[in-house]
Amino acid sequence: MENQAITENIFATRLKTLENPSQILTNPEYAEEIREKIIQGEVFIAKQVCSPEWVQQVKTYLTRIGNSSLPNYKPIEMGCPNFHRMNRWDPRSYVKACFHQFVFFPWNQDMFNFFEVARETYQIKNVLSHNPKDKFLGQTPEEDCVSRIAFQFYPKSVGGLNKHIDPVDHHQLCVPIMIMSKKGVDFETGGVYAETANGEKIYLDAEADPGDVVYFNARIPHGVEIIDEHKKEDWLSFEGRWMMLFAINKLSTNNAIANALDLGNG
């Protein structure tokens, strides 16, 4: 497809509540209806997939790890450890970003059983992408791909992610995200947005609540506008914005984000 066509936003981006997320797994007609709407650009919010208390517990746990151990990047390889790392607009990334990331793999055990908690959301993502529901959910890679849970923390003053579109291929129509911070409570300005065809930004952290999961077409231009740019930078305070990403990634030898397209800081 031509670059022009890729960057043009033709989506009627609108928010809807996803009333029966589980039904996507049992009712193929319903699944097809939601899939079609996501392709057209509708953004669906599944309410309270996790409780706000669970979200708070995870944030507290990751904050302790984040401010008392060294951040280190590790390539995505079979058997690699869970880790956390920092990204300060690293020029090597396809989409430029500034965040602190905590990464979990299905072959490691963790305190929260994250892959059990995330199982249904991954299954919904699979069915919406026309994949068998348990694809990529085993402890070994399938077609060189693995599921990978990433918690991303965007610190006040500097945290953000350039506007971009993600590749839509056979393994994902959408990358579900769990909202973990509330705009107006945990931070004041910025946050994750999806853009409408007329360039308007829909701020998802204002529309959804901690514990809600948002599904949207990865081809809708989206990004994270700098969090509380007027405040003082302080990574160790962990004041800012959290989210959880239900990703499927290719192993490092075959980089999955090679086709993501950075649309700049807009």
Ligand SMILES: [Fe+2]
């Ligand atoms: Fe993205």
